[in-house]
Amino acid sequence: MQLHTTSAKLPRAALVKALGATLLFGSVPAAIRVVQVDSYALGVWRLSLAAVGMTALVLLRRPRAWRTMIGEIRRDWPALAAVGVCFGLHWLLYFQSIKLANASIGALGFSTCGVQLPLLGWTFGFGRPSAAAMLGVALAMFGSYLCAPAGGAADNLAIGMAIGVLSGTLYAALPMLHQRHRRLDHEIRTWAQFAFALPVFLVTAPAADWSPLSPRDVWLILHLGLLVNLVGHYLWVQVSTELPLAMTSALGYLQLPASLGLNHLLIGEHITPGMAAGGACIVAGNLLALGVGRRPSIEAEPPTG
Numbered sequence: 361m362q363l364h365t366t367s368a369k370l371p372r373a374a375l376v377k378a379l380g381a382t383l384l385f386g387s388v389p390a391a392i393r394v395v396q397v398d399s400y401a402l403g404v405w406r407l408s409l410a411a412v413g414m415t416a417l418v419l420l421r422r423p424r425a426w427r428t429m430i431g432e433i434r435r436d437w438p439a440l441a442a443v444g445v446c447f448g449l450h451w452l453l454y455f456q457s458i459k460l461a462n463a464s465i466g467a468l469g470f471s472t473c474g475v476q477l478p479l480l481g482w483t484f485g486f487g488r489p490s491a492a493a494m495l496g497v498a499l500a501m502f503g504s505y506l507c508a509p510a511g512g513a514a515d516n517l518a519i520g521m522a523i524g525v526l527s528g529t530l531y532a533a534l535p536m537l538h539q540r541h542r543r544l545d546h547e548i549r550t551w552a553q554f555a556f557a558l559p560v561f562l563v564t565a566p567a568a569d570w571s572p573l574s575p576r577d578v579w580l581i582l583h584l585g586l587l588v589n590l591v592g593h594y595l596w597v598q599v600s601t602e603l604p605l606a607m608t609s610a611l612g613y614l615q616l617p618a619s620l621g622l623n624h625l626l627i628g629e630h631i632t633p634g635m636a637a638g639g640a641c642i643v644a645g646n647l648l649a650l651g652v653g654r655r656p657s658i659e660a661e662p663p664t665g
Contacts, residue, residue, distance in 0.1 A: 371602055373602075374598070374602040374603050378596075378599045378603070380592075380595050381592050381596045382611065382614050382615055382618050383618060384587060384591065384592035385588065385592055385596075385615050385618070387583070387619075387622050387626070388588055388619070389464070389466050389467045389622075390463050390622050390627045391580050392454075392455055392458045392466070393458050393466075393627060393629075395577050396577050397573070397581070399452060399456050399459055400561060400564040400565060400567055401565075401568035401570060402455055403452060403455060403560070404558070404561045404562065404565055406584050407585075408558065408585070409581070409582070409585030410585050410586075410589040410590070411551075411555045413586055414550065414551045414590070421547070422547070429545070429548055432544065432545065433548065436541070436544055439540075439541040440544070440548070440556055441552070441556045442537055443537045443553050443556065444552050444554070444556020444558075444559075444560075445559075445560055446534055446537060447531075447557045448556070448559070449530050451527075451557065451560075452560060453530065454466060454470055454524065456523050457469055457470070457521070457523040457527055458520070460516050460520040460523065461520020461524075462517070462520070462623075462629055463619070463623040463627065463629055464619070464629050464635060465507065465517050465524060466527075467615075467616060467619040467620065468503075468507045468524065468616070468620075468635065468638060468642060469504070469507075469520070469522070469523065469525045469526075469528060470525075470527050471613075471616045471643070472500050472524075472525050472528045472642055472645075473528035473529070473532040474496075474532070474613070474645075475493075475497045475500040475645045476497075476528055477532040478496075478497075480536060484536055489649070492648050492649075493648065495648055496645040496647070496648030496649030497645065497649055499641050499644055499645035499648065500642045500645030500649070501645075502638075503637070503638040503639065503641025503642040503644075503645060505638070506635070506637050507634060507639070507642075534553070550593075599611070610647070613643050613646055616639055616642065617643070620639060
């Protein structure tokens, strides 16, 4: 298959879709921060909506193939479960990072997933990272240090940053799991990513606070569970199909500045100079580590947040 080249005229519709997807994904940290639902209950609600929505989409797109899909799921459930559990643990840590620290720190920690991808790929036999990738890792580590201030009053920020980085580690492992099992249908793997993540949160359900939801919380959960997961993912799949690979990779890292900007505009979070500088280092490190402009050996997952 021939890749698009950046010299071709870029379709305006695809850029509009990219902007829409970026804003949807960028709104996730602020929504998680302000929703008055703890991490465990939020995961159950959000994944339940996503799993039901994905099931409906798959059945609508392939109404006559559901028996075949059920057979594939029964046969390959260990591989599909590995994808889902990894994604569920990523979400659990991401939620905890935002709730413990703040929306911006959670977004910054998670955004290190790009620089962790080549290191994990090396560990699991996908090839040795280049010198540029290692420089990107060092740059992102320095950016993470700038984002997490020291001192007793900032302990929660530092811990939240560390949890966010670990969330990024799990997210970076997803492309490798998908590539290991790429013989399986893409739609089934995408469905399993949500459906098999749900048990991770169901295990924590007894510890959740199941207080009645306010109208605002209902709308925020619907936004996270349906708009972001289904509409955002659908738009991003179209973007990655229509735009050149290098452009798609670069646009993916607009999520971090979009998140920081929306956190400030929507919930009034202050962006310190250290956070701004650290975020710039993390984005630059990601671009170096993933080699934007070259075809990567491992393709990153869309930034679903």
